[in-house]
Amino acid sequence: MAKSLGHFSSLVSFTKTQLSRQCARLFFRTSVRRTVMRAVPSILSPKARDFSLPNPSWGDEMMRLYNHYNQQGGVDPEGGGEQGGRWTRLPSYNRSLKYAIGGVYLSKIIQSKARLFTRNIQQAGAAFEYVVFYTNDKQRCVCVLQAGHLLEGPPGHVHGGAIATMIDTVTGSHASLLCAPVMTANLNVNYRSPIPLGSTVLIESTLGEQEGRKMFVSCKISSSDGSKLHTEATALFVSVGVSHLLRG
Template identity: 70%
Template sequence: MARSLARLVKGFQSITALPAVAAPACASLRSASLRTMAVPLPFSSKPRDFSLPNVSWGPEMLRLYEFYNNLCERETEGAEKRRGPWQRLPSYNRSLKYATGGVYLSKIIQSKARLFTRNMRNPGAAFEYVLFVNKEEQRCVCILQAGHLLEGPPGHVHGGAIATMIDTVTGTHASQLCEPVMTANLNINYRSPIPLGSTVLIESTLDRKEGKKTYISCKVTSTDGSKLHTEATALFVSISISHLLLGG
């Protein structure tokens, strides 16, 4: 496989090395850009941020995104823009994976591994969401648009999908307060079903911290706050990276 990859990279390098038919100035710029590239052309050096708007976002999703995104900036008396109390958290579709015993997973598994909530190629098909955190108020808000692949009861979102998002939001919030953490307990009460395809708010609030333990409350509501869909409490425990590496 290493030889095949080497031949593939060599092939791409030979393609990029073909003489340019453009003017010498363009050829010079082209050569300079190639020298500054850190990876071969077929591979992107910039991961996609899945928390940014895409074509699948509905009007309500976009409206709430703009509302919270505007809170990320604060205008001073001199009409200058400064960082506000809220911050949008970027979201990617993979993270570094470790196996127990301090051994990396195989390169093949690493290359295919994807975060559970970001593993759909089609925008809007499953978990479509964006998170905003307010460290001053110790709050986190998630705007979730539930895609058609999350169906449980006919026409409504699967309870496991709701639990996944609650764990994602509260876990992200806890990691902002004392990273890294792992979920120790998640207690969920379902109040009313969430219609498939609808947009909801998932709000996470810090209850208290006791040593390595972080207690968080969470609720899932309609975007206007008139209906409570789900409420939950979560407990997270701070860990060290060596805990993951050693699998203990």
């Protein structure tokens, strides 16, 4: 009798252990499923925010130039078509990943909410406020930049590193339209006159020579009316494989 009770007790203990394990597995699967189901709508949402669109921090000159170029063209959601007129606006969430096989969809799913670090300041108007347009033959790009107070270097003027950052951003975006993805191999910057904080300037990028995987681009920054030259630069970009970018 005692032996039977011991056997029964062992059986109950074994059943409880099995039941506990099954419940734990069920809880884990349910938790994972709930997490995935909650995440999927936001990940798959096609409504990626475009930081190159006007916001309340844009001044009159920024809006005037935006309207000037925007009225001559349209927006190319994938950065690869030729529509509208002479100029086409480049969305801020455009990414090199889209050039991989199926990359258009991957870039929307994985990087639809990613920001370049020039876009990562939460406060509108505090740092880099800019929009990039390119010609349909993709030989020229123009960027309208409004420099916020967080970009200060010399008192009352934009930091030289911030200027170089924007040159690299604009020329890199330009090179990517023609031969993507690319990486900066060389950047030479000549500072001519300082850029006042809060001012709006034009950054113009022009395609130079192409030699195999190499692409040379020239750039200049001038006042919005073109009367003052602030900066001149040349850049060399080298095309790389998408796998190289994914490996880091």
